[in-house]
Amino acid sequence: MENLGAILARLRTRKTSSQGSQILPSNVSPSDFQREETCPHGGMVRLYRSVPGQPWTEDNPCPECWTERRKARLYATSGIPDIYWPGGAEPATFESFDLALNRQMEEPRQLARGYCEDGAPPWLVLVGPAGNGKTHLAKAIGITFLERLARVRFWVVPAFLDQLRATFAPESLKNFEEEMRYLAYVPDLVVMDDYGTQSGTPWANERLYLVLNLRYEKRLRTVVTCNRPEALQDEDRIRSRLYDTSICQVVHCRGEDVRPKLRDWRTKRDGDYIHENT
Numbered sequence: 001m002e003n004l005g006a007i008l009a010r011l012r013t014r015k016t017s018s019q020g021s022q023i024l025p026s027n028v029s030p031s032d033f034q035r036e037e038t039c040p041h042g043g044m045v046r047l048y049r050s051v052p053g054q055p056w057t058e059d060n061p062c063p064e065c066w067t068e069r070r071k072a073r074l075y076a077t078s079g080i081p082d083i084y085w086p087g088g089a090e091p092a093t094f095e096s097f098d099l100a101l102n103r104q105m106e107e108p109r110q111l112a113r114g115y116c117e118d119g120a121p122p123w124l125v126l127v128g129p130a131g132n133g134k135t136h137l138a139k140a141i142g143i144t145f146l147e148r149l150a151r152v153r154f155w156v157v158p159a160f161l162d163q164l165r166a167t168f169a170p171e172s173l174k175n176f177e178e179e180m181r182y183l184a185y186v187p188d189l190v191v192m193d194d195y196g197t198q199s200g201t202p203w204a205n206e207r208l209y210l211v212l213n214l215r216y217e218k219r220l221r222t223v224v225t226c227n228r229p230e231a232l233q234d235e236d237r238i239r240s241r242l243y244d245t246s247i248c249q250v251v252h253c254r255g256e257d258v259r260p261k262l263r264d265w266r267t268k269r270d271g272d273y274i275h276e277n278t
């Protein structure tokens with residue numbers, strides 16, 4: 001919600017505009033302007049010109065506040081639940097990826113980080129048994145992109161398709177089609193988590209394939225995690241895509257299921273918490 005300071009600042013700008021004072025004199029270049037620190041956090045900054053004899057001010061949206069608002073919106077629409085955001089209860093960042101739980105994930109973590117660099121192949125497929133941290137890495141990639149103000153869409157494929165089947169109504173189909181169109185073209189990064197365990201209808205699976213295919217042909221950044229490598233192998237059309245190493249890097253994530261260890265850790269943490277607070 002816009003705060004009072006921002007509304008006042010906006011009204012002030014409108015007032016100046018209606019006075020017709022916003023036409024920049026031709027002998028003034030934007031570099032003549034200096035910024036007055038008017039924000040924190042009214043949302044507007046005032047630019048003024050310091051050249052004597054020609055006073056000039058102009059109100060503009062504060063770039064830092066704009067960035068923060070945009071980032072918040074991008075996080076909120078990313079599909080990554082807020083507990084995994086930086087500062088959340090269980091942040092899923094590269095820094096919080098605990099290698100002590102699973103030494104064998106050291107190389108996959110490094111490769112996943114490398115994927116966030118410019119010039120990396122646009123596709124990354126993380127394959128390996130369930131529970132070894134692939135999803136954490138996929139979320140960490142998503143968060144790295146969000147921090148750079150990229151549009152990210154994170155999908156848990158089986159959950160999404162189950163949800164679609166549970167609400168098999170014309171409205172949900174329409175939303176699904178819209179989402180698929182959006183996924184194919186718009187996000188800077190799409191993450192398809194747990195691909196291959198979905199039991200979607202042939203129709204939904206076909207749509208999913210079309211989206212992946214479009215993103216592949218356009219070389220758009222896409223991360224797929226999969227704990228059933230055969231799911232990728234079964235689908236000839238997808239398999240042939242994965243062998244082109246200029247577009248796709250397949251990372252085999254070996255290593256055990258760390259979820260029982262995590263559960264123990266959480267039980268202990270929550271136990272301590274309850275103990276300390278009772």
Ligand SMILES: [Zn+2]
Nearest residue numbers: 039062064065
């Ligand atoms: Zn600001």
